[in-house]
Amino acid sequence: MLKPLHLLTLKAAVRSGSFAIAARDLGYTASAVSQQISALEKETGLVLFEREAHGIRPTAAAHRLGELGDRVLAALGDLDQHVRELATGVTGRLRLGSFPTAGVRLVPPALSAFAESHPRAQIQLEEGEPEELVAALGDGDLDVALVYEYGLSPRPWPDGLTHHRLLTEDLVLLRARDSGLSAQLPHLSRARWITSREGTDGARSTVRLCAAAGFEAAVAFRSNNYDVVRELVSAGLGVAVVPALGHAPKDSIEATRLTQRSAHRTVLALHRSENSNPLLTPLLASLRRAVPVDEPFLHPHGRD
Amino acid sequence: MLKPLHLLTLKAAVRSGSFAIAARDLGYTASAVSQQISALEKETGLVLFEREAHGIRPTAAAHRLGELGDRVLAALGDLDQHVRELATGVTGRLRLGSFPTAGVRLVPPALSAFAESHPRAQIQLEEGEPEELVAALGDGDLDVALVYEYGLSPRPWPDGLTHHRLLTEDLVLLRARDSGLSAQLPHLSRARWITSREGTDGARSTVRLCAAAGFEAAVAFRSNNYDVVRELVSAGLGVAVVPALGHAPKDSIEATRLTQRSAHRTVLALHRSENSNPLLTPLLASLRRAVPVDEPFLHPHGRD
DNA sequence: GCACCAGGGCAAGAGATACTTACGCTACTG
DNA sequence: CAGTAGCGTAAGTATCTCTTGCCCTGGTGC
Incomplete structure (x- = not known):
């Protein structure tokens, strides 16, 4: 040669x-x-x-x-x-996975900030539930995963992953505004409940909160789409407990923060500790900056 | 790097x-x-x-x-x-210079043969008189030069040049067919003469041949273009001595070989001895093969 | 549980590469 | 005709690069 x-x-x-x-x-x-x-x-x-x-x-x-x-x-x-x-890191590729709600609420503002400083970088987006995303991280198919963790069911994250807590959301009780229902869990034992799909942390969380309040929740409707959940609540079909990111203020809905210990969800960014993608650090910074401040029920975390 | x-x-x-x-x-x-x-x-x-x-x-x-x-x-x-x-030598470039007559008579058939065996090679053609071509060879602006050398005025080729004799042409006396003029030089002392331009080997050659025959040629017309010379002869304006390559059989012209010693011209290909262009050898071979055989007044040389 | 093995990193040594120095040759220059 | 500039070659040296040998780790088979 x-x-x-x-x-x-x-x-x-x-x-x-x-x-x-x-x-x-x-x-x-x-x-x-x-x-x-x-x-x-x-x-x-x-x-x-x-x-x-x-x-x-x-x-x-x-x-x-x-x-x-x-x-x-x-x-x-x-x-x-x-x-x-x-x-x-001027250029390069980074694959970012997130659960759907964060994909709508956090990722777009984070990326618009990120694109300012890294106009030529390519970000590939994936959506999925935390378990899938973590598996993808392990396989090297993903650089960063946005996942959540309910206070009531902490996850055993695999070794080798670094986690960055981005924010903690309160869990919020949603009722139709003129339903006449109480904002106190113990008084809602007869209510019809709306939760995420069976087997999800969200559904499990609601069930446990009700159990802790002394009753078994009667789940009538299930949807993983919080927009749908809100519409159902709004239509008076039941009450729901959703994390703050799943809640959008609406006239027809009354939202009340649950005061129980562990009635919260944490959103964190995960990546393999050895991942050396130069875009990783700036992207994490953008994500952190994209966390809304001064929004009810939402509590940003500082760098950890 | x-x-x-x-x-x-x-x-x-x-x-x-x-x-x-x-x-x-x-x-x-x-x-x-x-x-x-x-x-x-x-x-x-x-x-x-x-x-x-x-x-x-x-x-x-x-x-x-x-x-x-x-x-x-x-x-x-x-x-x-x-x-x-x-x-x-499949590809490459070679610059070939030749005097005009050879450019018309020898180069095209040589190149058509050459292009068969080297379809992707590039040949750049130049035209010029031997002195210019030899100078260009020396400057490295030319790889091969086709030049001529009159028997009566051999050239002192510079050192470092390799020469390949391609053919020897007889010098031919051209007369209008019904001019009634003799084919013997000594009897043409009163004729009007047509030669190449003053200072050229061709003109010098004619003058010397006539001098050897005992008279001074009266040159009436000069042209370096043998087509023009033939037309002038054809029109009965005079007689001319041209090398065989400059002659094309024509009904209105009678052509006679001059029998004097040294009444010939040699065409040779020159190149700098150190020139290592891989196309050089095949091109020389093509030139040699392009020399017409069985043509009157033309005598091909073998490899020398 | 333990020996074994495969995969990778590290250190040292051997071999190849690539550069410099030194010298010879040739032709131009004053 | 000596001096010099430019290139080639030979020899020495420095650097680079590959191999060898050994260690460490974690998975595998008995």
Whole structure:
């Protein structure tokens, strides 16, 4: 394989028409240039220069090889540039997964801030529930995962993952505004309940809160889509406990923070500890800055 | 500057997902691969692999660098291919100069044969008189020069030039068919003469032949274009002595070979002896094959 | 549970590369 | 005709790069 350095030397020699001058230009000895050219001639089988007693004469082949070599040298230059950009995080790719609610509430503002500072970076988005995302992290299919953790059912995150707590949401009781229902859990034992789908942490959380209040929740409707849940509540079909991010203020709905211990959900960003993606740190910063402040029921975390 | 070999190794490691396998594929030791990758990481400032106890995990940066490296490797591969073509003479450039008559009579058939065997080679054509062409050869602006040499005025070709005699032309006396003029020089002392322009070997040659025949030629018309000369002869405006290549059989003209010693012109191909253009030899062969055989007044030379 | 093995990192040594120094040769220059 | 500039070659040296040998880790088989 031809060596790029030899091509550079060749070009310098062709340009200057002299090994001695090329050597000076490149910081070599004339002898070094002579040897490099000899090696190049031997390797290519071309005669690149005609030697005369007092100088050299570049062959047509030398000119041609110089031109052809430009392509290689240009590609190498480009590569260097790209590498520099990759290393500094100016460019690059990062795969971000999040659970649906965060995908709507947190990710877009975070990315709009991120895109300001890293206009040429590529972010690939995935949606999924925490278990899937964590599995994807482990497989290396994801760089960062936005997941949640209910106070009542803490997760055993696998080893090797670094977690950054972004915010804590209160769990909020939603009632139709004129339903006449109490805001106190113990008084809602006869109410119809609306929860996330069976087996989810959200549903489990509601059930446990009710159990702690002394009754078994009668779950009538299940949906993982908080927009749907709110509509159901609004229509007077039941009450629900949702995390603050799942709640959007609405005239027809009364929202009340639950005061029970552990009645909260934490949103955190996970990544494999060894992940060295240069975009990782700036993205985490953007996520943190995207957490709304001064919003009811939402409590941002500082850097941890 | 990043080393192409490192890029190859990187790609092998990414492809196989293991330094050990990459090493086997490339004929290295696992340690060599490890060191190459370390060097690459140090040079780029990127983390290319996450090391685990029992294997490695290519980083996004590694994948990206591999893709980017393809450009460089492809350019290098192309270059190798081009070099091989240049070295074998499949491709390449050659500059051929010739005097006008040969440009018309010899070069086209030679090139059509040459193009058969070297379809991708580029031949650049120049026209000029022998002195200019020889100067261009010396300056390296020309690879091959087709020149002529009159028997009566041999040229002192500069040193360092190799000459290949292609053919010898008889000098031919042209008369209008019904002019009633003799074919013997001594009887043409009163005729009007047509020659090439003053100072040319052609004109000098005619003048000397006439002088040897005992008279001074009365030159009435001069043209370097043999087509014009023939028209003038045809119109009965005078007689001319032209080399065989400058003669095309014509009903209205009678052509007679001059029998004097030295009444001939030699056409030869010159090139600098050190010229190593791989196209040189095949082009000379084509030129030699393009010399007409069995044409009156024309005598091809064998290889000399 | 324990020996074994595969994969990778590290250190040291050997071999190859690449550069410098020194010298010889040739042709231009004053 | 000596001096000099330019290139080539040979020898020495420094640097780079690969191999060898050993350690560490974690998975596997008995």
